[in-house]
Amino acid sequence: MRATVRVMLKDGVLDPQGEAVRHALGALGFDGVNGVRQGKVIELDLAEGATEAQVTEMCEKLLANTVIESYSVEMG
Amino acid sequence: MRATVRVMLKDGVLDPQGEAVRHALGALGFDGVNGVRQGKVIELDLAEGATEAQVTEMCEKLLANTVIESYSVEMG
Numbered sequence: 001m002r003a004t005v006r007v008m009l010k011d012g013v014l015d016p017q018g019e020a021v022r023h024a025l026g027a028l029g030f031d032g033v034n035g036v037r038q039g040k041v042i043e044l045d046l047a048e049g050a051t052e053a054q055v056t057e058m059c060e061k062l063l064a065n066t067v068i069e070s071y072s073v074e075m076g
Numbered sequence: 077m078r079a080t081v082r083v084m085l086k087d088g089v090l091d092p093q094g095e096a097v098r099h100a101l102g103a104l105g106f107d108g109v110n111g112v113r114q115g116k117v118i119e120l121d122l123a124e125g126a127t128e129a130q131v132t133e134m135c136e137k138l139l140a141n142t143v144i145e146s147y148s149v150e151m152g
Contacts, residue, residue, distance in 0.1 A: 006117055021118065024138055030130070032123030041082055041117045042097065047108030054106070062100055 001046050003055045004074045007064045008039035039069075077122050079131045080150045083140045084115035115145075 009015050018036040025033045042063055044055065055073045064071040085091050094112040101109045118139055120131065131149045140147040 008117070008119070018118075021139070025134060028134075028137055030134055032126060033120060034123065035121035037119045039117045039119070041084070041115045042094075043084070043113045043115070044109060045111035047110065050108060058101060058104075058106055061104055063097070 001048055001050055002076060003044040003046055003050065003052075005042040005044065005055065005059055005063055005071055006039060006074075007042070007059075007069050007071045008037060010068055010070050013068045077124055077126055078152060079120040079122055079126065079128075081118040081120065081131065081135055081139055081147055082115060082150075083118070083135075083145050083147045084113060086144055086146050089144045 009018075015037050017038040021038060022033055022036040025036070044058075046055075052073055052075050055075070059071045059073065060066060085094075091113050093114040097114060098109055098112040101112070120134075122131075128149055128151050131151070135147045135149065136142060
């Protein structure tokens with residue numbers, strides 16, 4: 001089964017990657033881009049029977065730095 | 077308005093980041109992780125009236141390297 005984890009920097013944490021993308025979009029002539037935040041998406045291919053609780057534990061232990069990042073888990 | 081772009085390496089393209097995560101999960105005792113792919117998620121805060129076609133153009137020109145990456149756009 002499949003699980004998708006999305007990890008984003010928390011609001012208020014400076015996101016230099018996102019800022020770089022915003023500047024680059026402006027330089028390319030794309031107007032009206034007010035803000036950009038960049039995060040990670042991690043697709044896990046898991047053995048049958050894996051639970052959301054297990055994936056949440058993976059996030060807490062490895063996938064996200066919960067001091068500065070928030071995450072969401074989507075199963076299936 | 078908000079747009080979310082998800083950029084993943086295409087199937088068949090080696091994903092060292094994903095492999096590193098898979099190894100680390102195994103080392104932490106998480107069994108049954110058959111595969112991991114890691115990609116980017118980019119959240120765009122756009123002026124009202126922005127269209128999906130504009131976001132697609134951003135992907136083609138900047139956000140994704142379409143030689144090795146695929147992307148998906150979600151509006152709203």
